[in-house]
Amino acid sequence: MSLFRNLVWFAKGLKEYTKSGFEAASRQFRAEDLQADISHRSFMITGANSGIGKSAALAIARQGGTVHMVCRSRQRGEAAMAEIIEASGNQNVHLHELDMSRPRDIFAFARSFADSGKPLHVLINNAGVLVAEKERQLTPEGLEVTFATNSLGTHILTTALIPVLSQQEEPRVVIVTSGGMLVQKLDLRDLQSEKQRTFDGTMAYAQTKRQQVVLTEQYANKFPTIHFSCMHPGWADTPGVQSSIPDFHAKMKDRLRTTEQGADTMVWLAVAPCVKDLPSGLFFQDRKAVSTHLPLAWTKATPQECEQLVTILEDTSKQYAA
Template sequence: MSFYRNAVWFVKGLNEYTKSGYLSASKRFDPADLDVNISNRSFMITGANSGLGRSAALTIAKKGATVHMVCRNKERGEAAQEELKQESGNQNIHLHLVDMSKPRDVIRFSETFKSEGQPLNVLINNAGILVNEDKRQVTEDGLESTFATNTLGTHLLTIHLLPVLEQAEDPRVVIVTSGGMLLQKLDLSDLQFEKMSKFDGAMAYSQTKRQQVVMTAQYAKTYPKVHFSCPHPGWSSTPGVQSSLPDFYERFQNKLRSEEAGADTIVWLAISPAATKQLSGLFFQDRKPVPIHLPLAWTKSNSGDDEKLMTKLQEFAESFNK
């Protein structure tokens, strides 16, 4: 089964997720979709100092919007902030230092942002990690780091900023996932990957990415004032891919998408009027909604499990609110 799943994944990926797949898909794109005045809108992007987050931040900043960069590392964040200001000609780019793997940091930042009365139209949850080791890593809070960053951090930032977003015009939340989630069925029995006989960082990453897709659909049901979406950026050449998947990068680097191509649908979902004509809560690839359980139908979870995930996340959230 493992061989079959990987074979399906790589065949599909080589056809769709590489730069040739993007070039093919982009022939149907309407350039007018991104010809939008967003100079009066505010965007928050996690992981904005490199890779897809930086590319999305640059495109949005060039259009004159206010950009809030959420980054973990002070030195890299400040360097990226200055570069973005210079490259975009936009000085309205703000840096916030937040470790998305630390729930209390995320909550504290969100509450401070709300108390300052700053507007926010769009939240782009882009930050994520893939542990390239066979040993489970635990944060100072006792959380497995992949789950803490990709799932719980995303959830906490989203729910704590929703009151701000719901007051904005045309509010949106974009949660950047991965096609790797197509290989995973939602598993509530081991959210922190404690039961693995041997920790598998790529599997843990893919499971959290499946969780993000479920979360997106559930948010859409619960918060109808906000448009939620979950894009898969394809296989892109980013610093994260190079460091976390060195063998994959070495083998496929000539086929990988550019950061700009990988970020295209992220930006489209964040700014285009065409994006919100689609239903809230969908999974997107190259500017169009796609199924979340193909080609492997066994990955489909039931609605009860999807709702249980949200209940478990709420329990985590309440434990760190105390």
């Protein structure tokens, strides 16, 4: 079944996730969707110093939105912020240094942001890790780094900022996941890839991306006053792809999307007025809600398993909340 999933997914990717896939889908886009006045709205984007996160930050800044860039490296973040301010002419671009794999730091950052009194209308969870090495990488807390960043870090930041988001009109949360999650079924027995005979960073990444899709659905049920969505950017030519899966990049580089194309649906979900009228909790690809499962792939989890994922993350988070 795993081979079947992978083959079906790759065939789907060649048709839909590439640059040509975006160009085909974009013929149905409405230009007016991105012409909203967002000068009164504030956006936080994690992993905003490069790749699709940087492209999204620039697009939002150009439209007049206030942008909070959350970056692991202050040096790279400052360089990206300067470029965005210069290119957009928008001075309301701010940098926050934060490693999304460090749960205590995320809690501290969320408390500090809440205490600052700054408004936040949209949170875009874009930061992610795909480990290229063949061995599990652990954070100083002993957490597997893919899980710590993509799942636990996203969960902590999102839930910790719920009170801040809830104070605003039409708050939104966008989670940048990956179509790679389609080859994975939620596996509560091995959330941190401890039981794999040989660690596979790509599969660990896909598992955490499946977890993000499940979380999006759970958040939509739990926090009905906030609009939640997740999205697949397609196969984009980013520094992360180049460094984490170099063989894939070398073979596919001429067919990969630009970072602007990869960021398009992220920006659309964050700013387009029409999004507020769509159901919360959906998975999007090229501005369209799509299925979270491949046909006949047997990747669906039970409602109880989906709820249990949230419980596990909540229990894990409590260890670092103080």
